Amino acid sequence: MPVNKHRETENRIQELRQSIDELEQQLREIKSTESAQHETLDHLDEYINAVDTKVSSLKLFWGELKREWASL
Amino acid sequence: MSSHAPSIPADDEKPTTSQWLSWVLVVTLIYLLLAAVGAIGDGFKMATGNNAKELFAFATNPFVGLMIGLVATALIQSSSTVTSIIVGMVAGGLPITIAIPLIMGANIGTSLTSTIVSLGHVRNGEEFRRAFSAATVHDAFNIVAVMILLPLELAFSPLQHTAEALAGFIASDTGVDMKSMNVMKMLLSPASDLLKGVVSWMPNKIWMGAALIVIGIAMILFVVSAIGKVLRTVMVGKAKDIMHRSIGRGPISGMASGAAITVLVQSSSTTTSLIVPLAGTGVFNLKQVYPFTLGTNIGTCITALLAATAISGPTAILAMQIALVHLFFNIFGIVIIYMLPFLRGIPPAIATKLAELAQRNKLYVVAYMGGVFFVLPLLMIGITQL
Numbered sequence: 001m002p003v004n005k006h007r008e009t010e011n012r013i014q015e016l017r018q019s020i021d022e023l024e025q026q027l028r029e030i031k032s033t034e035s036a037q038h039e040t041l042d043h044l045d046e047y048i049n050a051v052d053t054k055v056s057s058l059k060l061f062w063g064e065l066k067r068e069w070a071s072l
Numbered sequence: 073m074s075s076h077a078p079s080i081p082a083d084d085e086k087p088t089t090s091q092w093l094s095w096v097l098v099v100t101l102i103y104l105l106l107a108a109v110g111a112i113g114d115g116f117k118m119a120t121g122n123n124a125k126e127l128f129a130f131a132t133n134p135f136v137g138l139m140i141g142l143v144a145t146a147l148i149q150s151s152s153t154v155t156s157i158i159v160g161m162v163a164g165g166l167p168i169t170i171a172i173p174l175i176m177g178a179n180i181g182t183s184l185t186s187t188i189v190s191l192g193h194v195r196n197g198e199e200f201r202r203a204f205s206a207a208t209v210h211d212a213f214n215i216v217a218v219m220i221l222l223p224l225e226l227a228f229s230p231l232q233h234t235a236e237a238l239a240g241f242i243a244s245d246t247g248v249d250m251k252s253m254n255v256m257k258m259l260l261s262p263a264s265d266l267l268k269g270v271v272s273w274m275p276n277k278i279w280m281g282a283a284l285i286v287i288g289i290a291m292i293l294f295v296v297s298a299i300g301k302v303l304r305t306v307m308v309g310k311a312k313d314i315m316h317r318s319i320g321r322g323p324i325s326g327m328a329s330g331a332a333i334t335v336l337v338q339s340s341s342t343t344t345s346l347i348v349p350l351a352g353t354g355v356f357n358l359k360q361v362y363p364f365t366l367g368t369n370i371g372t373c374i375t376a377l378l379a380a381t382a383i384s385g386p387t388a389i390l391a392m393q394i395a396l397v398h399l400f401f402n403i404f405g406i407v408i409i410y411m412l413p414f415l416r417g418i419p420p421a422i423a424t425k426l427a428e429l430a431q432r433n434k435l436y437v438v439a440y441m442g443g444v445f446f447v448l449p450l451l452m453i454g455i456t457q458l
Contacts, residue, residue: 033355034320040355041319044312044346048304050189051345054149057192064194065434 094306101299105375106256106382107263108291109160111284113383113391114264116164119281124165134173134226136456138218139449141177146445151182152339152375153296155398157289159376163383163391168232172225175376175398176218177449179369183211184445186344186365190352197431199352204437205420205427206351206358210344210365211444212419212426217405231404235396239389257384296375300339307336311346323363327406330367340372358420366406373399 120127131137145154155178162171190207193200225231271283311333318329334343344365350356376395383391409415429436 030320036355037319038316040350040353041312041315044315045308047346047349048308048311048342050349051185051300051339051342053192053345054185054188057189057194061191061194061434061437065438068434 091306094302097302098299098306101295101302102378103259103263104291105156105295105299105379107260107267108288108295109156109163109379109382110260110264110288111267111291112157112160112288113163113387114268115281115284115286115288116161116166117281118277118284120165121277122165124161125167125170128166128170130457131170131174133456134169134222136453137170137173138177138180138222139453141174141179142181143177143446143449143453145178145181146184148293149182149185150293150296150339150341151178151372153292154178154181155372155376155395156292156296156379159379159383159391159395160288162394163387165387168390168394168397171394172231172397173222175394176222176401179398179401180211180214180218181445182340182372183207183214183344184441185341186210186348187441189345190348191437193349193352194434196352199354201427201431202354202358203348203352204430205423206356206361206365207344207348207423208426208440209358209362209419209423210368212422213362213366213405213409214369215444216409216415216418216422217401220408221401221404231397231400232393234400235393238396239393242392256381260382260384296339300337300342303337303339304342307333310336323410326360326363327367327370330364331371332367334368334371335374338375340368343368343371358423362420363410366410369402369405370399373402 190203380395
């Protein structure tokens with residue numbers, strides 16, 4: 001009985017360790033994503049005028065559309 | 073990313089004098105916006121007398137009104153402009169029941185701007201897919217909101233009644249007696265008198281009214297565009313702070329930041345377009361972008377509410393009512409679609425599918441944008457007028 005109890009406890013510890021490792025990995029990923037988001041937001045000045053790119057965006061798309069159409 | 077407009081220094085880097093000048097300019101532009109809305113209201117009253125309802129008889133079909141609002145906003149590329157004009161028209165006698173579908177259409181039409189902006193990422197397949205889905209999630213949400221709320225409104229008028237109750241409450245609770253002389257009227261009367269003086273040489277009231285409407289619309293177009301440019305420069309630092317603070321805090325915080333930034337820059341197009349390149353990089357995913365864009369729908373209502381304060385006299389409450397309809401439409405839309413789990417996933421699913429199709433073949437993009445924003449609405453208007 002004590003041997004079985006030991007094994008059960010060791011298995012449980014292993015499972016918990018694995019869960020903790022997975023959670024730590026998830027946390028690292030979240031932190032890394034959030035850090036990348038903060039870094040991107042530091043350059044928000046570059047994106048704030050995105051609304052003014054309508055004409056250039058349409059021109060670019062039109063060029064790509066013609067190119068795609070020609071290649072068919 | 074770097075292909076976008078040159079960077080603007082954050083507000084804390086700008087010299088104080090320049091900031092003061094910017095704020096003086098903002099206040100002047102807001103004054104002009106209010107004067108313009110007042111001019112449209114006055115012009116509409118002058119031109120139509122008591123016949124505004126007859127003039128807009130062609131739009132009594134709510135679907136026609138919806139399509140007019142949609143196409144007008146898609147062409148002008150600014151829902152703030154269209155909703156401000158609608159507020160002025162309601163003040164001038166346009167019935168609320170006709171104005172409500174116009175407002176709903178404007179909400180859909182405004183989402184075209186960010187979709188156009190996403191086309192700038194077309195050369196990079198994956199980036200384009202992400203940017204296009206971030207833009208079209210706004211379109212999809214607004215279309216689904218109209219599909220749910222327009223029939224409900226036609227059946228039970230929940231928006232009209234809620235806005236009516238609150239408009240009366242605002243008018244009495246704040247002590248602003250909108251039926252008589254008030255502070256806003258006193259402030260705006262010099263501009264109003266000036267504009268009426270400018271058109272006084274015209275032969276009759278109809279011409280004078282029409283001229284006032286044209287001047288008012290031209291002023292709103294100019295003001296909304298100019299104020300957006302100035303506020304973007306002044307507010308970019310604040311916007312940055314708000315977005316930094318909302319990271320990792322969930323969808324409600326995302327919505328709040330979308331709403332707050334839109335209020336600060338007075339343009340939902342600016343905010344929804346801003347998030348497109350951020351999503352394109354892949355740093356922000358669709359799940360994070362979605363509540364942010366819903367917040368912009370709330371934030372953009374500030375312009376119509378502001379415009380409504382320009383109206384005094386018997387129609388002031390109606391002007392406030394239509395501005396509140398805009399706000400409640402967006403609040404109810406979020407409550408119904410985002411809060412109900414079985415509806416929440418529909419707009420992102422539509423946007424994801426559209427983006428996959430767009431990445432596969434650019435003709436889908438042409439069909440989608442041309443179809444939803446121009447061909448279908450114009451076709452519907454044409455059919456109903458036969």
